[in-house]
Amino acid sequence: MKKPFPFSAIVGQSEMKQALLMAAVEPRLGGVMVFGDRGTGKSTAVRALAALLPPMQVVPGCRYGCAPKDTSPCFEGCRERAGKRIEDVPVPFVDLPLGATEDRVVGSLDLERALATGEKRFEPGLLAKANRGFLYIDEINLLEDHLVDLLLDVAVSGQNVVEREGLSIRHPARFILVGSGNPEEGELRPQLLDRFGLSVDVRTPTDIGERIEIVKRCDSFDRDAEAFSARFADEEARIVSLIAAARRRLPKIDVPDSILELGTRLCQAVGADGLRGELTLLRAARATAALANKKHVLPGHLAGVATLALRHRMRKNVLDEGGSTARIERAVAELLAA
Numbered sequence: 001m002k003k004p005f006p007f008s009a010i011v012g013q014s015e016m017k018q019a020l021l022m023a024a025v026e027p028r029l030g031g032v033m034v035f036g037d038r039g040t041g042k043s044t045a046v047r048a049l050a051a052l053l054p055p056m057q058v059v060p061g062c063r064y065g066c067a068p069k070d071t072s073p074c075f076e077g078c079r080e081r082a083g084k085r086i087e088d089v090p091v092p093f094v095d096l097p098l099g100a101t102e103d104r105v106v107g108s109l110d111l112e113r114a115l116a117t118g119e120k121r122f123e124p125g126l127l128a129k130a131n132r133g134f135l136y137i138d139e140i141n142l143l144e145d146h147l148v149d150l151l152l153d154v155a156v157s158g159q160n161v162v163e164r165e166g167l168s169i170r171h172p173a174r175f176i177l178v179g180s181g182n183p184e185e186g187e188l189r190p191q192l193l194d195r196f197g198l199s200v201d202v203r204t205p206t207d208i209g210e211r212i213e214i215v216k217r218c219d220s221f222d223r224d225a226e227a228f229s230a231r232f233a234d235e236e237a238r239i240v241s242l243i244a245a246a247r248r249r250l251p252k253i254d255v256p257d258s259i260l261e262l263g264t265r266l267c268q269a270v271g272a273d274g275l276r277g278e279l280t281l282l283r284a285a286r287a288t289a290a291l292a293n294k295k296h297v298l299p300g301h302l303a304g305v306a307t308l309a310l311r312h313r314m315r316k317n318v319l320d321e322g323g324s325t326a327r328i329e330r331a332v333a334e335l336l337a338a
Contacts, residue, residue, distance in 0.1 A: 003225045007048035008235035010041055011214045012205055019198040019308050020049045021239075023176050025246045026287040029197035029280065030155070031177035033140075033188070033312065036202030041214075042180040043095075043138055050093035050134045052236060054244055058132075060087040063124050064171050065131045072172070092133030094126050094175075098142055105147060106162050107169070122169050127160045130175040140179035141188040148192050151177070155195045194273070197280045198305075199312035201325075246290035253286045254296045262335060263302055269331040270324075272313040280309040303332045 010017065019032045034042045059066045062078035068086050096105065107125035126135070137143060143151075154160050160173040179196065181188060193199075205211050221228040229236075263281040282297075284305035289297045311324045 003229060004047045004051040005044050005218075005221055006229050006232040006236055007045065007052050008239055009217055009221075009228070009232045010045055010048065011217065012210055013041055013045065013202060015308065016042070016045055016200045016202055019200050020045060020178075021243065021291060022284055022287040022305070022308075023178075023198065024049060024053060024243050025250060025290055026283050027174070027176055029283050029287065031179070031196050032198045032200060033193060033196035034178070034180040034200045034202055035183050036180070036200075037204045038182060040202045040204055042202060043136065046134060046136050046178045046180075047093060050091055052240060052243075053091040054240060055088040056091055056132055057086050058089050060085050064128050065089070065092065065133070066172065067132065070172075092130055094130035094133065094135050096126055096135060096137045098137075098139055098144075100126065100147070102146065102150065106150065106160055108162075108164070109167060120166055122162070122167055124171070125160075127154060127173040127175075128171055131172050133175055135175040135177050137177075137179045139181050139185065140192075141181040141183070141186045145189070148189055152191055152195060193312050194276060196312065198284065198308040200308065201311075242291065245293070246287070249290045249293070250286060252295070253289050255282060255286060256296065259285065259297050259299065259302055262299060265335055266302070266306060266328075266331055267310065269335065270310055270314055270328050272310050274313065277310050277313045281305065284309050299336055303336060306332050 007017070016032075016034055019034075023029050023032050036042060056065070057068055059068055059078045064078075066078060103125065105125050106127055108123055110121040110123040154173050155177060158172065158174045160169075160171055162169040177196065179188075205214065217228070260278075260282065263278050263285070266281070267275075267277040281302060285297045285301040288301045288305055289295075292301070294301070307325050307328050310328055314324045314327065
């Protein structure tokens with residue numbers, strides 16, 4: 001299997017990298033939606049971060065990647081059979097192709113075993129493989145509607161429920177959902193877009209020097225991935241330590257009531273639909289504070305994540321030529337100045 005491109009070697013795209021780091025620290029954010037041009041490193045960044053994360057502990061032999069300390073029972077009894085044994089495995093990264101069938105996504109009856117032994121056994125799908133890891137969907141705006149509905153259900157509940165072919169299965173399916181797409185190829189359904197915690201806009205770099213550096217690094221990686229990765233080993237190790245420390249720090253981060261009020265006023269000022277914006281702002285600002293090694297969430301942390309958390313929750317205003325990003329920036333400036 002080809003070695004992933006180092007996360008720290010990605011040139012530019014600071015907003016996308018910031019959003020992915022926050023999602024890695026705080027999985028409850030709800031994932032990241034990346035809109036942008038083709039060939040701008042969207043899938044490269046996600047794969048790089050997934051490969052960078054520290055290994056996770058699982059119950060040996062569990063087909064759903066259950067955590068040893070999880071108190072909820074695994075319906076296949078893996079935890080009971082494994083006893084106190086623990087296994088370290090890489091954080092899963094699952095690529096959901098557009099042409100995937102529903103059976104491939106949710107799982108189905110193991111026909112080969114059923115025909116050979118007469119036993120009804122569930123064959124886990126991509127949702128099970130992605131549990132506690134990343135589920136990546138490229139061109140998510142082209143995904144079939146019935147799969148979108150299915151993902152919405154799982155995103156809400158954190159469980160995959162399968163009732164078919166005489167099977168009744170319920171297994172954990174909690175993952176960081178990362179989608180990417182080109183808006184020119186079709187809009188993403190609002191119900192699914194709203195489930196993403198953060199939204200990122202990625203554009204083709206215009207700086208000549210930056211474009212040249214990207215080409216040089218990609219070419220160098222293709223010619224000798226091992227040597228290229230070794231150049232960034234120290235920086236990769238620093239990011240691993242940063243994420244691990246931020247995760248430990250996250251539950252202790254204090255969020256003052258003044259920050260909650262500021263977040264609510266901001267959502268009201270920009271006209272964000274629903275209340276999910278406030279919750280996302282809270283979690284994103286707390287993750288940012290944890291990454292910055294702070295004990296408290298400050299107004300600057302909230303301001304730094306406002307665009308990522310709110311730009312996809314706003315209704316389009318045809319009279320505002322600046323777009324949602326400019327509206328959010330104006331509202332942040334006014335509220336912080338008040």
